[in-house]
Amino acid sequence: MELPGKYKDADMxxxxxxxxxxxxxxxxxxxxxxxxxxxxxxxxxxxxxxxxKGVPYFIHDTGGIIQGVFNIKGQAIxxxxxxxxxxxxxxxxxxxxxxxxxxxxxxYTFITLLVLLIIVGSMLSGNLG
Amino acid sequence: MSVIVFTVILLLGSYFAGLLGSLTGLGGGFVIxxxxxxxxxxxxxxxxxASLVSVIATSSGSAAAYVKEGFTNIRLGMFLEIATTAGAxxxxxxxxxFPVQLIAILFGIVLISSxxxxxxxxxxxxxxxxxxLARKLKLGGTYPVNDEMMEYGVSNxxxxxxxxxxAGIISGLLGIGSGALKVVxxxxxxxxPFKVSTTTSNFMIGVTAAASAVVYxxxxxxxxxxxxxxxxxxxxxxxxxSRILVNSTSSVWLRRIFAIVVSIIAIQMIYxxxxxxx
Numbered sequence: 001m002e003l004p005g006k007y008k009d010a011d012m013x014x015x016x017x018x019x020x021x022x023x024x025x026x027x028x029x030x031x032x033x034x035x036x037x038x039x040x041x042x043x044x045x046x047x048x049x050x051x052x053k054g055v056p057y058f059i060h061d062t063g064g065i066i067q068g069v070f071n072i073k074g075q076a077i078x079x080x081x082x083x084x085x086x087x088x089x090x091x092x093x094x095x096x097x098x099x100x101x102x103x104x105x106x107x108y109t110f111i112t113l114l115v116l117l118i119i120v121g122s123m124l125s126g127n128l129g
Numbered sequence: 130m131s132v133i134v135f136t137v138i139l140l141l142g143s144y145f146a147g148l149l150g151s152l153t154g155l156g157g158g159f160v161i162x163x164x165x166x167x168x169x170x171x172x173x174x175x176x177x178x179a180s181l182v183s184v185i186a187t188s189s190g191s192a193a194a195y196v197k198e199g200f201t202n203i204r205l206g207m208f209l210e211i212a213t214t215a216g217a218x219x220x221x222x223x224x225x226x227f228p229v230q231l232i233a234i235l236f237g238i239v240l241i242s243s244x245x246x247x248x249x250x251x252x253x254x255x256x257x258x259x260x261x262l263a264r265k266l267k268l269g270g271t272y273p274v275n276d277e278m279m280e281y282g283v284s285n286x287x288x289x290x291x292x293x294x295x296a297g298i299i300s301g302l303l304g305i306g307s308g309a310l311k312v313v314x315x316x317x318x319x320x321x322p323f324k325v326s327t328t329t330s331n332f333m334i335g336v337t338a339a340a341s342a343v344v345y346x347x348x349x350x351x352x353x354x355x356x357x358x359x360x361x362x363x364x365x366x367x368x369x370x371s372r373i374l375v376n377s378t379s380s381v382w383l384r385r386i387f388a389i390v391v392s393i394i395a396i397q398m399i400y401x402x403x404x405x406x407x
Contacts, residue, residue: 012203013196020193020335024186028364035136035357043133047354052172054349078353082182085360086342088189089335096207107266112207115336118214123343125222 012099016092023088030081038074055079090119130169132354138169139358147187147366152373153387154327155247157363158184158305159240163394166233166407171355173229173407177304178350181342183363184306188334190364191371195328202270202325205283206332209293213311213333214340216297221341224302225348233402236303240395243309244388256282256320272325281322289319301341306334 058064059079068076097112146160158180165176195201224232259269263283271278283289292314300307308330315326345351401407 009203013199013201016203017193017197020189020196024190024193024364028186028361031357031360034353035361038354038357039133039136043131045132047130047132047135049169049171049175049352049355052174055352059353060349075353078357079351082351082353082356082360083346085182085185086339086346089185089339092189093210093336096203105267108204108207111211115207115210115214118211118218119336119340119343122214122218122221122340123347125218125344 009103012096012103015095015099019092019095020088023084023091027081027085027088030084031078032081034074034077034079034081036074037072037077041074090116093119135169135354136358139165139355140362142168143183143359143362144366144369147183147363147368148370149366149387150187150363151191151367151370153247153384154308155243155387155391156184156306156308157187157367158303159243159391160394161359161363162236162304163398165355165359167394167397167401173232174224174350175352175355177224177232178342178345178352179304179356179359181304181338181345182351182356183360184300184304184338185335185342186360186364187367188306188308188331188338190367192328192332192335195331198273198328200272200324200328201332202268202272202321202329203332204266205268205270205321205325206329208266208268209290209314209329210333210336212290212293213297213300213337216294216299217301217337217340218297218344220298220301220303221344222301223298224345227302229407230402230405232303233398233407236305237395237397237399237402239299239303239305239307240398241392244391244395246309246313247384248388253316253323254320255279255322256284258282258284260284260286262286270325272322279322281325282320284320285318289314292318297337297340300334300337301344304341304345306338308334 058068059076065076065079069080093116097109100108142164146157150157161180162176165171166173257280259282263269268283271280296307296310311330312326315321
């Protein structure tokens with residue numbers, strides 16, 4: 001990256017475009033691999049999503065998902081890809097904040113951080129339930 | 130139904146949903162939720178979770194391309210994302226307390242209004258006047274028209290911001306991008322050129338959906354067995370859709386047919402909501 005101040009909107013647009021593309025490609029590849037493993041193992045099991053029961057217990061939290069990924073569990077790998085997909089636009093916001101800071105646009109650095117704060121608040125509110 | 134049959138049906142259905150959503154500009158969520166709930170009898174909370182994930186994938190995919198072309202107004206998007214993410218958080222919270230029937234009815238109503246709005250021939254009003262707030266927030270911008278950069282201003286920022294809170298709530302509550310509402314706020318209320326409003330709306334949809342997806346994820350609404358075929362199918366469909374060049378006459382017809390189909394689905398959703406069959 002260039003010196004602060006030389007940094008332009010055009011650079012930020014390129015970085016944002018690259019993050020979005022990369023995030024989608026990577027997350028979809030992981031979801032695909034997880035899906036293939038899931039179908040290979042459980043293709044003939046019977047599904048029942050008529051009644052809401054949440055997700056299987058072993059992928060309830062981040063720790064369980066990571067453990068499941070290491071044990072090559074299809075559903076855990078899919079969930080990892082989905083988390084990465086959800087993170088992609090959030091990472092984009094983080095990089096926008098850095099970009100505005102490098103442009104010395106402090107008003108927009110603040111606005112971007114405010115958006116991040118709302119998303120973090122959203123994450124925490126989910127934890128309460 | 131076995132996992133493999135369920136996955137194949139959902140993959141194909143999601144592919145067509147993504148294709149139609151991209152060709153008509155309405156987004157894939159509109160077909161996915163009725164497909165899951167009415168045809169496959171999946172609980173509506175799972176359907177909302179899966180649809181929301183697919184919304185993030187398709188909007189980020191097209192946003193990546195638009196940002197590079199220079200139509201997206203990043204500052205305007207960022208500023209309005211305060212409203213949409215706050216709204217999305219409220220919407221995701223409300224979804225927990227909203228009865229399932231009410232969600233289905235509301236979904237049907239939003240579906241019909243979006244279909245009607247997509248048929249409306251809108252007149253483009255571009256303003257170059259810069260209001261005090263627009264100057265302060267650096268919201269105006271330029272966009273490419275036939276290799277020339279055209280300047281535009283932004284009017285009624287407070288009104289647009291308010292509409293965006295509403296769009297965020299709907300997105301968080303129903304698991305759709307609510308792109309139609311965002312575009313109305315931008316070209317109807319804030320008088321932004323069409324090209325800029327559609328691309329900036331797309332840019333915002335991913336972040337808006339992510340704000341409520343983090344809540345849904347923790348509440349177990351996003352099930353890997355459902356989200357996997359939905360997200361892969363919708364994204365593939367949207368990619369094919371963006372490669373098909375639709376000429377303007379057939380695009381009008383496509384929109385009309387889609388609006389009729391969508392209205393029938395919407396009535397079915399409302400009916401099932403009222404009779405409690407959802």
